Amino acid sequence: MPSEKPAKTAAPARTRTEKVHQALRSAIIEQRLAPGSRLPEDAIGESFGTSRTIAREALGRLAVEGLVDLKPNRGAFVANPSLEEGRGIFHVRRALERAMMLDLSGKIDPAIAGRLRAMVAREAAMASTNEPEAIRLAGEFHLTLAQLTGNPLLLRYVTETVSRCSMVLAMYGRPHSTDCGAREHAAIVESLIAGRIEEAAELMDRHVAEVAGRALLNTRVEQDIREVLASYAQAIQHA
Amino acid sequence: MPSEKPAKTAAPARTRTEKVHQALRSAIIEQRLAPGSRLPEDAIGESFGTSRTIAREALGRLAVEGLVDLKPNRGAFVANPSLEEGRGIFHVRRALERAMMLDLSGKIDPAIAGRLRAMVAREAAMASTNEPEAIRLAGEFHLTLAQLTGNPLLLRYVTETVSRCSMVLAMYGRPHSTDCGAREHAAIVESLIAGRIEEAAELMDRHVAEVAGRALLNTRVEQDIREVLASYAQAIQHA
DNA sequence: CATGCAGTGACTGCATACGATTTTTTCAGC
DNA sequence: GCTGAAAAAATCGTATGCAGTCACTGCATG
Structure with a gap:
């Protein structure tokens, strides 16, 4: 059981379905919730004190967002993007955030x-003092900019890609690779305020590309049980 | 009751929820289904011979996609994007399709x-012979390119934006403004095949911008009842 | 010891039922 | 006839129940 309460996002979340939807999203x-782990409807319902109906609906929506995989007759699983998919997500995010800057x-x-x-x-x-909070704020920075465009679809896509990128970073990124964001954000903001939009867009483009690069280039994580077990198997053979 | 069968998309759609989800998406x-029209769960369930449960879940997912608005305790409505939102959607699509070209x-x-x-x-x-089919093929052209990138998220976003753009065009576009697409598509394809990626991206960028411009620039539709009635009110005062 | 197969259990897919909320209709009073 | 409140209808939000499907375990067989 997690000791701290999950971070709350913006909307008030009227219905329980929406509440569970957001809670699960945050948790993911x-x-x-580790990528690939099962999400049984019963367990979710029980956790939130609701019925399976609610859990089920929330899972369906998260599937549309790409945060969970829904396997027919098998249930829901936390999305487990491959490194390749991670690169693709960053690629899309980069394009979106560039467009966002031009829109500002x-x-x-x-x-x-x-x-x-x-x-x-x-x-x-x-x-330097509170890394998890810094990471959260970094994400919020991008979301705030998206909100400023006044373009609901852009906001939605940026929200989704930022979410999924942070997920990918957590999976494949090296630790402590996120703290350099603030300086770059500052530069972007100053360009933006000065009205040098093209420059700001360029900075943002490079910023996102760098965040992606830092994390995804050289790291490799085993995807398959067999890969993980391979080393153990070897150890046994040598013993 | 519609006489022709709705067009079927790619996936087989195992569960009824998914079937209804896709069917409603196509219909929208x-x-x-006219923008703004109500989508009562009962009616949908009855139409598809299922219970409200299915309809409800499908509507929830469509809401995430932005194709329906979900008003708490009031029900679901077909999305009714304003002209401004329409521009925003095209803006996002433009950015996405540019990125798509570079990815190819x-x-x-x-x-x-x-x-x-x-x-x-x-x-x-x-x-010249079959306009609705031409429109469908034009959309498919963009989707095919997105598929070729091998980037699932990009494909999803392009699919969504293309869908919503055609919706917006149907709402605000002038009739017969779509037939010029083929020539532009041809030019894009030739640049692409020749390996002139930057040029292809540029062409695509202008292509999407032009499609948007043709439809959205000079048309203006009153969004609000008050706007419509304002002129009548004035007439009364003058009388 | 590896492989195939049936029994078992867990979980999803879907329908139905009931309480809550909103909208519409009705009807008394002005 | 119009205004406003109360009742009625419609429709949503949620829980629960049952049937179907899939995965897994254990056992029998080559």
Whole structure:
């Protein structure tokens, strides 16, 4: 049982289905639920004090979002993207965030500028003291920018890709590879505020590419049980 | 009752939920269901010979896709994007399809080249004789390219945006504004086959922008009842 | 010792039932 | 006839129950 409460997102979540939907999403993104693990409807219902109906519906929606795999007659599993899929997700995110920056042209007034600077400052402060919080803030930074475009679809896609990217990073990224984000975010914000949109877009593009590169290039994680067991099998043979 | 059968998509759709999900999606995209119309769970269940459970789950998933609006305790409605949202959707699509083209670098072998040329040829042939089919083929062209990238997320997003763009076009586009697509598609394919990826991306970018522009730029539809009634109110005052 | 097969258990797929909430209709009072 | 409140209808939100399907275990067989 997790000791700390899961982070709450924005919306109030009227119905239980939505509550469970969001809770599961957070749990998956925050890696409380390991990729590939089973998600039985019963267990979820019991955890949240609801019936299977709710759990079932939430799982269906998460499947649409790509956070869980739904296998017919077998049940739901936390998505377990391959390294290759991870690269693909980052690729899409990069394109989206570039478009997002271009869309922000003329939408940065002084009040917003202040808010963005404050966000980045908080992020920088957390970088050395509270890493999980820093990671969360880094993600929120991108989401805030997406929100500023006023484009609901863009917001949805950026939200989804950011979620899945953090999942991929947790799976394949090296630890401590995230703390460098604040400085880059700051540069992006300053370009944005100065109205140098093209430059900001370029910076963002490189930022996302670098985050992807840091994590995905050289790491390799065994996907298959057999790969994991191979080394043990060898050990046995040598013994 | 519709006389022709709805078009079937790729997947076999094992469960009834998935079947209803896909059927509703097709119905919405093909404009069989007008934007804004109610989607009562009972009615849907009855139409498909299932219980509300199925209908409800399908609606929830469609809501995640953005094709229906789910209002708490009120029910589901076919999405009714404003002109502004329509522009936003096209904006996202443009970014995605640009990324898609760049992703196709080195993935066009002779066999694929042939397939693409054939597709465009069929499209051109249909342009004057069978317009609905031409529109369908035009959409399929984009989907085929997305599939060729081998990036599942990109495919999903392109599929979604293409769907929603055709919806938006049907709502706000002028009639007969779609037939010019084949020539542009041909140019894109030739650049692609020749390996001039940057050029192909540029062409695609302009292509999507133009499709959007043709439809959305000069048309204006009153979104709000009040806007519609404003002129009448004025007339009364003048009388 | 490896392989095939039937029994068992767990879990999903779907339908139905009931309480809650919203919308519409009805009807009394002005 | 219009306004407003109360009753009625419609429809959603959720729980529960049953049947179907799949995976797994253990045993028999080559």
